[in-house]
Amino acid sequence: MSLDLNEEDSAVARVGTTFKEKEKPSKMEELYRARIEMMQKQGMEHLTKVLQANSTRAVETPNVVVEGTEQLRDSFLASHLQPIINARNVTQLLQGIDEVRETLSTSGALANVGISLDAPTFSSNSTTTLQVVPKLKLTPISRFMAKTGTNVGNGEGDGYITLQWRNIRGAGESLILDATTGTRTRSSYLAQYTAPLLESTRWKLDTAAYQTSRRIDWGSHEQVLRGLRSKIVKSENDLSQEFTIQGVFRSVRPYEGASGSVLAHAGDDLKISVGYDVTKDGRDDKVLPTMGSHVSLSNEVTTAYSTTQFLKQAFSGSWATNWRDGRDILNLSVRGGWLYALNGPSHLMDRFYLGGPNDVRGFFYNGLGARDHGDALGGDAFFSGGASLFTKFPGVSKESGLKLHTFLNFGSCVPWDHSDNTATLVKELLQPSVGCGFGIVFKHPVARFELNFVLPVVAHENDALRKGLQYGVGIQFM
Numbered sequence: 001m002s003l004d005l006n007e008e009d010s011a012v013a014r015v016g017t018t019f020k021e022k023e024k025p026s027k028m029e030e031l032y033r034a035r036i037e038m039m040q041k042q043g044m045e046h047l048t049k050v051l052q053a054n055s056t057r058a059v060e061t062p063n064v065v066v067e068g069t070e071q072l073r074d075s076f077l078a079s080h081l082q083p084i085i086n087a088r089n090v091t092q093l094l095q096g097i098d099e100v101r102e103t104l105s106t107s108g109a110l111a112n113v114g115i116s117l118d119a120p121t122f123s124s125n126s127t128t129t130l131q132v133v134p135k136l137k138l139t140p141i142s143r144f145m146a147k148t149g150t151n152v153g154n155g156e157g158d159g160y161i162t163l164q165w166r167n168i169r170g171a172g173e174s175l176i177l178d179a180t181t182g183t184r185t186r187s188s189y190l191a192q193y194t195a196p197l198l199e200s201t202r203w204k205l206d207t208a209a210y211q212t213s214r215r216i217d218w219g220s221h222e223q224v225l226r227g228l229r230s231k232i233v234k235s236e237n238d239l240s241q242e243f244t245i246q247g248v249f250r251s252v253r254p255y256e257g258a259s260g261s262v263l264a265h266a267g268d269d270l271k272i273s274v275g276y277d278v279t280k281d282g283r284d285d286k287v288l289p290t291m292g293s294h295v296s297l298s299n300e301v302t303t304a305y306s307t308t309q310f311l312k313q314a315f316s317g318s319w320a321t322n323w324r325d326g327r328d329i330l331n332l333s334v335r336g337g338w339l340y341a342l343n344g345p346s347h348l349m350d351r352f353y354l355g356g357p358n359d360v361r362g363f364f365y366n367g368l369g370a371r372d373h374g375d376a377l378g379g380d381a382f383f384s385g386g387a388s389l390f391t392k393f394p395g396v397s398k399e400s401g402l403k404l405h406t407f408l409n410f411g412s413c414v415p416w417d418h419s420d421n422t423a424t425l426v427k428e429l430l431q432p433s434v435g436c437g438f439g440i441v442f443k444h445p446v447a448r449f450e451l452n453f454v455l456p457v458v459a460h461e462n463d464a465l466r467k468g469l470q471y472g473v474g475i476q477f478m
Contacts (some may be wrong), residue, residue: 221265
């Protein structure tokens with residue numbers, strides 16, 4: 001278990017929604033909208049034909065007109081417009097427009113980006129070169145935001161308040177102050193600053209200071225962390241990379257009656273580590289994908305100044321497909337990882353934990369692997385996977401988020417005795433616990449809700465089994 005401050009790791013994204021009943025449009029309005037849609041469709045078809053016929057034609061942009069730049073830095077805007085300015089033919093121009101729209105929309109400085117093409121006021125007499133003037137209409141984002149809400153998922157719930165100052169220096173910078181308290185998180189405080197790196201459209205610097213206190217009831221202790229973390233993030237299309245360095249003071253505070261294995265980790269600990277994560281996500285949806293694949297690799301190495309020194313690596317992969325025009329959806333996934341301690345036993349907070357409604361169903365939360373008097377101790381290596389089949393729920397359309405669900409999951413989480421050879425470790429990993437079952441799933445735009453009847457098929461001596469109904473809420477599922 002390790003702290004991860006990525007926004008996507010909360011089971012349900014923080015949202016505040018106000019529902020308002022819409023007025024029913026009049027028949028005249030419906031006819032008008034239908035006419036507009038038909039005209040737009042015809043115009044798009046005509047534009048597609050024209051562009052296909054002129055895809056290699058030379059193009060020239062005498063100037064670019066931009067509206068709504070009051071809150072943007074000139075150097076920031078100039079770097080984002082380069083794909084349009086450097087275009088040499090129609091194809092490059094269209095690709096540049098798409099890239100500019102995407103980078104500006106995700107920069108954190110703008111709420112909306114509109115781009116159109118126009119002819120220059122004074123054009124040359126050339127019949128081979130097409131002269132165009134791109135026009136951008138930018139809507140700045142509101143600079144200050146405050147919100148409160150709740151998170152539910154991964155076996156816990158909490159409430160939070162967030163203050164955010166956005167586009168601080170005109171390049172999409174943001175400062176976030178966050179306070180959280182909940183069922184397991186006694187308190188959590190975060191100050192996070194994000195800014196583009198050297199005016200880049202793809203690279204960002206993300207720095208955070210945090211303090212958190214969490215109840216680990218399944219391990220009879222409380223974890224307190226106080227740390228600093230800085231990372232450089234690059235996002236391009238469906239590929240993202242993160243280079244991270246962090247330093248964190250960690251404390252384990254055992255409950256009364258905690259097992260000897262937990263008491264052995266009581267006290268303070270310092271971890272200073274560097275990491276590199278890479279993810280390629282080509283799925284059409286993160287909550288319940290119907291097509292595409294996802295692969296990720298995470299690496300972490302501690303420095304010599306750390307109390308516990310280790311090498312750690314984890315991977316995950318998933319693949320989704322559908323048939324019968326989307327009525328049936330198949331998701332396959334696999335995950336694994338290893339932790340190699342360099343100067344003694346691994347620390348409780350660095351180990352892997354497995355089991356529960358979001359990964360290996362049919363077992364309690366973190367219910368797989370070694371235990372000491374009921375306390376989950378985690379493992380130094382794990383391997384898990386699963387297959388989920390989603391089918392159309394009777395009486396609703398195939399587009400509905402309500403689905404029938406049938407699944408099979410497996411997983412193993414074991415300690416690593418360095419005196420044994422690697423073959424022994426692999427043999428233990430290839431003897432997984434297995435769970436299966438069926439139920440219903442509801443896909444919401446921000447999360448997935450599952451209610452399943454689960455049955456452990458294969459279990460080991462220390463596993464905490466869960467038979468019967470099991471519910472799960474979250475974004476990431478096995």
